[in-house]
Amino acid sequence: MSRSQPVRILVVDDEEHVRTSLACWFRDEGFEVSTAASGREALQVLTREGADILLVDIKMPGMDGLELQRKVRELAPDATVIIMTAYAAVDTAVQAMKEGAYDYIVKPFDPEALSRLVRKASERYSLLQENRVLKARLAALVPVLVTRGEGAMRQVLELIQQVAPTDTSVLITGESGTGKELVARQIHAASPRQFGPFVALHCGALAEGVLESELFGHERGAFTGAVGRRLGKIELAHEGTLFLDEIGDVPPKVQVDLLRVLQDKTFTRVGGNEPIRADFRLVAATNRDLEAEVTAGRFREDLFYRINVLRIHLPPLRERVEDIPLLAEHFLAQFSRQTAKKITGFTPEAMAALCHYPWPGNVRELANAVERAVVLCRGDRITPDLLPFTQRLAPEDETLAAVEANHIRKVLAAQQWNVTQAARVLGIDRVTLYNKMKRYGISRP
Amino acid sequence: MRLRILELAPSPPGLLSYLQAQIPRPWEPGSPEAFPLPPNFAFHRLRQQANALAILEALPPPAPAEALLALTTTDLFLPALTFVFGASALGARRSLVSIARLRPQTPHWQLWYRRVLVEVLHELGHGLGLPHCPVAVCPMHQSFHPEAVDLKEDRFCPACWEWLAAYPPSKR
Numbered sequence: 001m002s003r004s005q006p007v008r009i010l011v012v013d014d015e016e017h018v019r020t021s022l023a024c025w026f027r028d029e030g031f032e033v034s035t036a037a038s039g040r041e042a043l044q045v046l047t048r049e050g051a052d053i054l055l056v057d058i059k060m061p062g063m064d065g066l067e068l069q070r071k072v073r074e075l076a077p078d079a080t081v082i083i084m085t086a087y088a089a090v091d092t093a094v095q096a097m098k099e100g101a102y103d104y105i106v107k108p109f110d111p112e113a114l115s116r117l118v119r120k121a122s123e124r125y126s127l128l129q130e131n132r133v134l135k136a137r138l139a140a141l142v143p144v145l146v147t148r149g150e151g152a153m154r155q156v157l158e159l160i161q162q163v164a165p166t167d168t169s170v171l172i173t174g175e176s177g178t179g180k181e182l183v184a185r186q187i188h189a190a191s192p193r194q195f196g197p198f199v200a201l202h203c204g205a206l207a208e209g210v211l212e213s214e215l216f217g218h219e220r221g222a223f224t225g226a227v228g229r230r231l232g233k234i235e236l237a238h239e240g241t242l243f244l245d246e247i248g249d250v251p252p253k254v255q256v257d258l259l260r261v262l263q264d265k266t267f268t269r270v271g272g273n274e275p276i277r278a279d280f281r282l283v284a285a286t287n288r289d290l291e292a293e294v295t296a297g298r299f300r301e302d303l304f305y306r307i308n309v310l311r312i313h314l315p316p317l318r319e320r321v322e323d324i325p326l327l328a329e330h331f332l333a334q335f336s337r338q339t340a341k342k343i344t345g346f347t348p349e350a351m352a353a354l355c356h357y358p359w360p361g362n363v364r365e366l367a368n369a370v371e372r373a374v375v376l377c378r379g380d381r382i383t384p385d386l387l388p389f390t391q392r393l394a395p396e397d398e399t400l401a402a403v404e405a406n407h408i409r410k411v412l413a414a415q416q417w418n419v420t421q422a423a424r425v426l427g428i429d430r431v432t433l434y435n436k437m438k439r440y441g442i443s444r445p
Numbered sequence: 446m447r448l449r450i451l452e453l454a455p456s457p458p459g460l461l462s463y464l465q466a467q468i469p470r471p472w473e474p475g476s477p478e479a480f481p482l483p484p485n486f487a488f489h490r491l492r493q494q495a496n497a498l499a500i501l502e503a504l505p506p507p508a509p510a511e512a513l514l515a516l517t518t519t520d521l522f523l524p525a526l527t528f529v530f531g532a533s534a535l536g537a538r539r540s541l542v543s544i545a546r547l548r549p550q551t552p553h554w555q556l557w558y559r560r561v562l563v564e565v566l567h568e569l570g571h572g573l574g575l576p577h578c579p580v581a582v583c584p585m586h587q588s589f590h591p592e593a594v595d596l597k598e599d600r601f602c603p604a605c606w607e608w609l610a611a612y613p614p615s616k617r
Contacts, residue, residue, distance in 0.1 A: 021498050021523035027535045029587070030576035084525075108527050112589035 006032045007122040009148060012042040012068065022055065029115070037331050039063025046075055052125045053118065058085045066096055073100060077266045078128050080121045153320060156183070159312050164190035169307050170287040174314030176432040177362030180285040183312060187283055188241040196240030201233045203245030204431040211254050213270050222271020229433035234267060237280040237335065244381060247307065248299060250289035259303045283308060317359040317366060324355050327363060331370040332382065339374055346382045353384045360404050361427050368427030405440035417444045446512055448466065448472040451480035451504065453517040456544070465559050471612055472512060472569060476576060480515065489522065493575065497521040497532035497541055504539050512538040512572055514565060520545040530564045536574035547591050560594045573612055578605050
C-alpha cells in the first residue's frame with residue numbers, strides 16, 4: 001500500500017462534535033487532520049503547522065468563515081478552502097465561492113459527497129504542487145533566453161512558440177554558449193511531446209563507432225566489450241525529442257545511417273537484425289557553417305535538407321548588447337540567492353564593462369563571470385575589479401581570436417592541461433574547448 | 446489479540462457465532478457479552494439514528510492486548526455526516542458497527558451477515574490504525590452503499606495483511 005506524504009486538512013468549526021467527527025472521518029481516510037474552534041485559532045494553526053485543505057464553517061462567533069477565508073488567501077494562497085454551511089446560509093457560501101472558495105457543502109454531509117469533494121480538493125492540491133515543481137524546473141531552464149522583447153531574441157522566442165507544436169525538424173545554429181540546448185529543451189517543453197523524454201547527445205569528439213553505438217544502441221556481442229544489449233539515444237527518445245548537438249561533426253558513415261532513420265523511421269541496433277520503429281522529433285544544433293560543410297563535401301546535402309527544415313539562429317551576445325544588463329541582473333539575483341549574499345546590483349562602471357566586453361563564450365561566459373564576481377564580492381555592489389576580464393586586458397591591436405587563443409593557453413597551463421577543469425574555469429563545455437584547441441592549434445607542449 | 450465483542454442490543458440469530466468463526470487473526474474473538482446502554486442513549490429523535498461518537502466514548506477502555514467491537518442494531522450517524530456503517534477511534538482499538546443499514550431489502554441473511562463481517566473487519570482495521578485502502582476489493586476500501594460492500598472480499602489485501610501481521614507498530 002502506498003503511503004505517500006499525507007494531505008493536511010484543517011477543520012474549523014465552533015461545534016466540537018462536528019470537529020471531532022470530521023477529524024475521526026478524515027483520519028480514517030488517511031489524511032493528517034488538525035482542528036480549530038475559531039477563525040483566530042485556525043490562523044494560529046495554519047501559521048504553525050500549515051494546511052493544504054481547510055474545511056471552514058461559515059457561521060462562527062468572532063471571525064466568520066468569509067473573513068477567515070480572506071486571511072487564509074493572504075497567508076497560504078495555495079490552500080484550498082471548502083465552506084461548510086447549513087441550508088439557511090447557502091447564499092453566504094456562494095459569496096465565499098465568488099471570493100475564491102473551492103466549493104461548499106451543506107450540513108449534515110452525505111459521506112460520499114464529502115469524500116468526493118475532499119478527494120477532488122486533494123487532487124487539485126497535488127496538481128498545484130506538481131505545477132509549482134514543473135514551473136520551477138522550467139524557470140531554471142528558460143532564464144538565459146529571457147529578454148525584454150526587442151531585437152533578434154524576440155524573433156527567436158516567437159519562432160520557438162511557432163515551431164514547438166509541430167513535428168518539424170529544427171536546426172539551431174549559433175556560437176558556443178548562446179544557449180542552443182536551452183532552445184531545444186524549450187521547444188520540447190512546449191511541444192505535444194513534452195511528457196516524452198528529451199534525449200541529448202553531443203556528437204562532437206566522439207569516435208565513429210562510439211557515436212554509432214550511442215545513437216543506435218547495440219546487441220550483446222556486437223563488438224568487443226559489448227557485454228549486454230544497450231539501447232541507443234534514438235530508441236530512448238521514443239515519443240520524445242532527440243537533440244543532436246554538434247551535428248556538423250558527425251562522420252560520413254553515421255550521416256548515412258541517420259538519414260535512413262529520418263526517412264524510414266526505423267533502424268536496427270548495431271549487431272542486430274530486428275527493425276525498430278523510431279518515433280522522435282529531431283532537433284539538431286551546430287556552431288559550424290553547414291552550407292559550407294556541404295559545399296566542401298564534408299556533410300551530406302540530403303541530410304542537411306532533412307534537418308534544416310526550420311532554422312533558428314541564436315545571435316552571439318555581442319550582437320545583442322541590450323540584453324546584457326538584464327541577463328547580468330538575472331544571474332546576479334540567482335547567484336546572490338544561492339550564496340545567501342545581499343548584493344543589490346552592479347556599479348555603473350561594472351555594468352559599462354559588461355556591456356563593452358565582446359563575450360566570446362556568450363551567455364555561458366557571462367553567467368560564469370557574474371558567479372565569480374558574486375563569490376568574490378564583499379560589499380553590496382559588483383565593482384569592475386571583480387570581473388575576470390578586466391584583469392587581463394590585452395594589447396589594443398590584438399585580434400579577438402588571438403586574445404581567446406592566448407587565454408585558453410593560459411588557463412590550460414594553470415590547470416596542468418586538465419581539459420575538463422580548464423573548460424570549467426573558462427565557462428564552456430569540454431567539447432567546445434577541444435574544438436577551440438583544434439581551431440587554434442593548441443596542444444600540450 | 447483478544448477481541449471483546451459487546452452486544453449493545455440483541456443481534457439476529459447466528460450472527461455472533463458467524464462473526465466469531467470468520468474474524469481472522471490477529472484478532473481472537475471471545476464470547477460475546479451483552480452491554481446494554483441506557484434507553485435512547487445517544488439517540489437523535491429527529492434523525493432516528495444514534496450518535497456513533499457518543500457511543501464510542503461510552504464504551505469501556507480496552508485492556509492491553511485487547512480490542513473492542515460493539516455491535517448495534519440502530520442506524521448510526523456522525524454529527525457532521527448523514528450516516529455511517531460504523532466508527533472507530535483510529536488506533537485506539539475501539540470499534541462500533543451497526544447492522545441496520547447493511548440489511549438487504551429482500552430477506553437474505555447470508556448476504557446480510559457477510560456485509561456485517563466485511564464492515565466489522567473494516568472498523569477493526571481502523572481500530573488498530575489502518576487507514577482506507579485503495580484496493581477496491583479490500584475490506585479497508587471505503588464504501589458508501591450496502592451494495593458496494595458486496596464488492597469487497599472478506600479478507601484483507603496483501604498490503605493491509607502485511608500491515609496487520611506486523612502489528613503492534615513497535616514491531617515494524
